[in-house]
Amino acid sequence: MKKVLVNFAHPAKSRSKVNKALLKAVTGLEGVTVNDLYANYPDFMIDIEREKQLCEAHDIIIFQHPFYWYSSPAIVKEWMDLVLEHGWAYGSNGKALTGKVILQALSTGGDGSSYQADGYNQFTLKELTFPLQATAKLCGLIWLPPFAVTGVHRGLGTEKTNEYALDYKQTITALRDTLINLEEAKQLERLNTNLNQLIQEH
């Protein structure tokens, strides 16, 4: 059984529905650690040592956050800037993250169709998350496409939200229990396009 770290980042958690529901679905699962970045570091003074130890103690690192301006809330960038140190995360002696899996769990305002070459946002989500892909390559991490909740702008409704939450839980447990073929997953546009096909039952 692999260990999963969820680095959660939402600056206005109390007003969020989707992210809160997703987080609730995976909180307390065996082998899953939730690390609420804004709650732990409200003044942005990230404890680098603690974060490094958390990364070292887990096999799968997930950044769960709303997709602000085609990117992340500010603290995720701060986390990358501070924690991914030379000689630890990258560089000739930086092997701490090698072989671990990294992915994002995003929620977007626009619906899925807007993230297309001819859509409102012009680029696909996979393209827009290239920076993390490049980071993963530099750090020897195995990058997976994002788990994405789209169309929040119009309101998802309780039923749809619960469905996403369940999918999220299923994805994370499957990753934890190595039920997902990573090579196959890498080819996908989004991790949760067709979950049932992706997750192989043993």
Next chain:
Amino acid sequence: MEAFLLQFFIFLTAAAISVPIAKKLGLGSVLGYLIAGIIIGPFGASLIHDIEEIMHFTEFGVVMMLFLVGLELKPSLLWQLKTPILGFGGTQVIVTSAIITAVSLLFLPWQQALAIGLILSLSSTAIVLQTLQEKGKMKTEAGQSVFAVLLFQDLAVIPMLAIIPLLATLAVLGGDHHSSVLVDISVLPNYMQVIVTLAAIMLVLVLGKYACRPVFRAIAKTGVREIFVAAALSLVIGTSLLMMTVGLSPALGAFLAGVVLADSEFRHELESDIEPFKGLLLGIFFISIGASLNFTLISNNIALILGLTLALITIKWLVLITIGLVFRISPKERPLFAIALAQGGEFAFVLFQLTKSSGVLPIDIIEPLISAVAISMFLAPILFVLHDKMNKDDLDTQNDIEEDVIDKSDHKVILAGFGRLGTDIGRFLLSAGIKPTILDYDANNVEVLRKLGFEVYYGDATRLDLLESAGAANAEILIISFSDIVLVKHLVELTKKHYPHLKIVLNAKDRESTFEFMDLGVTDIYSATFGTALNMGESAIKQLGMDPYEVHRLKQIFRKKDAEILPELYKKRCEEDSYISLYKKHHAQLEEVMKLDNNENLAALDKAWTAKNPEL
């Protein structure tokens, strides 16, 4: 009594008139005093007499000056200076003596030539240090080198006092043997004299290190200021007496006492207490030098004396320039170094007196030499002025370079008050590598904090002289951490008046005093309790279950709003009718402040991230 008062009055008045004029003309105070001396002296208005006696008495100003110089020099710094002291100083005294002796040998027997060589190698500590300090050049490379040489010269006076009587070839005239008023140790056998001398130096060091501080602490606790002044003066005078008893230079003794006390918390207090006495005595000393210029003698031997003066300055200057070259003083600093020390010194008067009384030199040789020394001393401040004029052009660029190399530990912050608030401010500054000069008036507090390793000085920060010696003139920022509104206001007014360049950061205990400080033009006003109030509130709200980051943001917004509303409240207060009672005012303001923040802050948060996608 009346005669004494009249003399005193004439001296002081002459100083009060001539020094401001000299300073205004850019000539420095020393030249002002010297000119005043000429004017009131026997060849001017002839208003004063007993000049030699006055000169002897006021020489004590030099002793006090060396005490003050010692206070500025911690033992560690003195140790750092050992190479320049021995190198520059030793070379200067030995080479200059040798050359002047060699020149004199052309005219005089070797004993007399050697005596003259030794005496003329000395420079004027009083004039040079005073002038360098006035020009703020003490901390420059040239200033430090000059100081090192002067220090060596002061030390060299001691063996000179011993050697000169041995050079006697003439019959002793007056038999005016140096004898102490207290104990005459010259009746002791030689080895005992050495032991007693060493014991006296040890006594100064040990007493200064261990006995002075408890005594000063006890006196400080009484809070009677003049007793502290009395103790400080008796320390300097006592040390000098002890040194004279064992035949050492009192200036050296006072210097040692100063060095020993340089680490103590009373450093700035002692400085500001001794300073006025030193200034006054030195001033009168300079006046008496001016007055002692014997113009009859000079005009009768004008060619000889001017020739001697010129030769003296030239030889000394050449030696100094060579030393500057050999010891690699930077080319920019070399001219100042050479010009600063190219004159005779006040010790020459003392030593020539000795040569007379012990029969080394005849009077007709001494008199022109003394005149030459006096004229060279008179020319010294003029040479400084000329040097400044010639180097004015590159002054600006030089300043720029200096600005860059000032390191953070050079005290640029004065922290007044080291109570609980001041302690935390001080710790924080130190953690940033900034070492403030800390002043506190609670002797117990100072003692404890010094044990903990803080550099704290005892003294009342609201006193102008203490501010001055704490370096207010060169500091950038004054932080006031005590909250007694009367005292703080006094300090702010004092600072605004005398050190308008100082930025003030202070603590106000309530809104009313904040407004009073705003009246005085202070902008950096903080409440000692405000930050804690917000932190405690944040902690409480967090424990009620609110998201930590939102509480944090709320706190920031609240802080910002509170700061923004202040000018409005201030304006309102100024417009309010003056007959509204303070009490009413306070409550009106309280209401205003409390109404402020109701739902606005939460709304501001809402807008920030969730405007279009409230559920994201």
